[in-house]
Amino acid sequence: MSKHIIFLLVIFSSISFSQQKYFIYFKDKGSNKNILLSKSSNEYQIALNSLTEKAIERRKKNLGDEIIRYEDLPIRNDYINELKNIGVQIIHKLNWFNCVSAFIPEDKINIVRSLPFVEEVKTVRKIYYKKDFARETILKNNNLNLFSIDYGASFTQLNLSDIPFVHSKGIDGRNVLVGLLDSGFDWKRHTSLSTRNVIAEYDFVFDDSVTANQSQDVPGQDFHGTLVFSIIGGYRNSVLIGSAFNSSFLLAKTEYIATETHTEEDNYAAALIWMENLGVDITSSSLGYSEFDTGEDSYTYEDMNGKTTIVSKAIDLAFERGVVTFTSAGNEGNTKWKYITAPADAFNVIAVGSVDSQNRLASFSSVGPTYDGRIKPEIVAMGVSVYGALAGTTDEYRFANGTSTSSPIAAGVAALLLSKFPHLTNSQVRSIILESSSNSQSPNNQIGYGLISAKSALEFPNIRQVNGSYLLNKIFFDDSKNPNSIRLHISEDGASFTSYNFNTFKDDTYEFVLPSFSNGKKLEFFFTYQDSSGNLYRVPSDKNFKMNYGSLIISLNLSASFNNLDYTVSDIYPNPFLPLKNKFVKINYRSPGNELFKLSIIDAAGRSVKEISQISNSGENIVEWDGTNDDKILCSSGVYYFLITLNGKQFGKKLVLLK
Known part of the structure; x- marks a missing residue:
């Protein structure tokens, strides 16, 4: 049986678009x-009315009450009408x-460029695809049916990430809305x-509203999207089970497949906006932009910096909205x-690479870093x-x-996590998935933070804020645990650990109201419990979880050695940042010491508002910003880009500031 590498499939046809977009x-x-x-403006109300209640x-869960951003406001109709008139x-x-x-x-291009309200005119690029996949013989599934569902031949791909185990606990992705961007869906x-x-x-x-093949499509247009949809959402007992089969779905056909396969960037961006307005929780796409049709400008590796392509910028704008x-x-x-x-x-995207059934990196799986030095894939x-x-x-x-087949598996794990813990923000989901994956202590540019595990992600502790607590x-x-034996042990700023009983527990889930600490206080903690025989267990076994009080992000207290290829810069917290409520926004980073850390804070217009530099200490360092510019004036509400340079490597972060 021959197996061919796929990313997005190529189908032969003579159809192509002749016009330039x-x-x-x-x-x-x-x-x-x-x-x-202003909430009273017509434009604000139009933007608000474009959102479903779910959106x-x-x-609100991710941004607070300031849910409408400048980018959400409508485009002026008089601009559009003037374009149509010419x-x-x-x-x-x-x-x-x-x-x-x-x-x-x-003959109108130069006229459009000269219009007083037009900033720029650029061509829409088209992607070129080279790989296809091969149909193979259906295999009978011979795995032992350890779960209530018979997974058929899909058991191996899910079991590698502990998904059947989580399904067996009744966690199947329900109440989560997943959006898929692909070639079409014969669902x-x-x-x-x-x-x-x-x-x-x-x-x-x-x-139109039909994503399956129609008369204007080329044969096989919907093959790839149908395959991807089934990997996350399919359900055929004893044959195929998807990773989050009980989720709800939005399907966007964004690709057009012809002799020289291409899709267009505007379709992808438009689809993300559509999905976000409808309240999507998770999106997954199995495509990539780099090499383009003859006559088209191709992207270079230097463009893989998170700031150049419209699809990458659209992904981050979706993330900013939760x-x-x-x-x-x-x-x-x-x-x-x-x-x-x-x-x-x-x-902020989670890029997913591929491994085989033995967790060995697939030779075709793309590697990192990004051009600006960030670890990829995640x-x-x-x-x-x-x-x-x-x-x-x-x-x-x-x-x-x-990797088009690994992405829907991973997105399904996120759906399981969000289904069980609907209070989680998207930043928390992203952090938990990275922290709980198999290589989180030493991420690299081949497998990132490692193999994703649904079980580990669900077991990773998480925080929610309720009425100020x-x-x-x-x-x-662990089914052998004694529920009454579970203890939480917390240390404040390196002091000795204090033990607490959990306040409530139901089934496998335990909840504890943290004592009140001052915001930013560094906490470390671990758990202990006994099994039915009295044996004592510590979680984690040889490290501590850590968090800064006031942040919703928990991480492991890693002890990985430093080298020239391993630097860690935390996410910004709290994010969104309310300067009048939280005195500082903070970034933690690790360093071997005596290194120059430089931070440039840039507003949405590309202007530098603040420059911060410091010489790093050995171990963990912290950088704070109070929301003011270099003139000590509080900055306006909006999105700010943090460009960080450490030992010659660059890291990019985004922050939402709200006043």
Whole structure:
């Protein structure tokens, strides 16, 4: 049986788009920014009304009450109407970028560029795909049925990440909305998908609500998306089970497949905006932008910096609005390119590489770092001989290789985590997945933080804030535990540990109301419990969890040695940052000592508002910012980019400041 590497499949056809599409960027959205963002403005109400209740709830959970950002405000209709009047055909309105994608008559391009409200006109790029996959013989599943569900041939790909175990605890992804961006979805025909809860679907290529193949599509257009959907959402007992089969789904067809396979960046950005407005919790895509059709400008490795491609910028804008984002790392590991492809270079996306059933890195799996030195991919999941549904059939399946098959497995784990703990913010979900993966103590640019595990992610402790108190949640899946023996041990600023009983527990989940500490206080903690025979267990066995009081992020107290390839810079916390409530925003980082740490804080317009430098101490360091600029004036509400340089390597972070 031959197995071919896939990232996105190539189908042969002579169909292609003959017109060139452009992005038309506008200079503004009308009036003064503060006036537009007033809750009484018409523009604010239009932006608010574009969100579903679920989207509003997700934004409030992650952003607080300031849920509408400048990017959400509508594009001015008079700008659009003037373009239409000179013969411009508008395709997508991309509010987040204050631009439209459009077909412009060749003789009108210079006219459009000269319009007083137009900032820039750029071509929409098209991606070139090289890999395909092969259909294979269906295999009978011979695994022992240890769980209530018979997983068939999909057991191996899920069991590598402990997913069947979590399913057996009744955690299956319900009440979580997952969005998939792909080539099309033949889901209504296939028995493994026809019963799934699809909330909405949209074809961003041909502008209709049908994502399965239609007459204008090339044969096989929907093969890849159908396979990907089944890996996360499929359910056919004894044949195929998806990693989060009981989630709800949004399906976006963003790719157009022709002789020289290509998709267009504006479709991807438009799909993310559509999904975010509908309240999506998690998105996953199995595509990558790097090499383009003949005559198109190709991206270079230097562009894999999280700030260049519109797809990477769209991913981060979705994340800023509370969405957990996943994407395939790419299948370029054994090519001349070798690196991850956009949008895997985005700052907050979880890029997923591939391993085989023995947890060995697949040779094709793209590697890092990003051009600015960040570790990629973040995690890995099984991406060799992954089992999924075959489009164009009612009940046939195939095996496929590629990071496009590992991404939906990983996104399913996030859905399981969020299903069990719906209070988690997207930053918490991202942090927990990275901290609980197999290589979290020594992340590298081949497998990142390691193999994702649903069991480890669910067992990792998490925090939620209720009425000013911080509640610590912890699952213990050990069936032999004595529930009354579980203790929490906390140390404040390196002092001796104090032991506490848990306040409440239900089934496997324990909840403890943390004592009150001053914000920023460094806490370390661990758990102990006894089994039914009286044997004592410590969790974690040889380290401590740590957190800064006031932050929702917990990490392991790692003791990895430092070298020139291993530097760790924490996320910014608290984020969003309210200067009038929290005195400082903070970043922690580790260093071997005597290194120059430089931080440039840049506003949304690209202007530097603050420069901070310090010589690092050995071990853990902390940097604080009070929200003021170099003139000691409190900065305006908005998104700020933190560019950090440590030992010649750069790290990029984003912060939302709210006043």
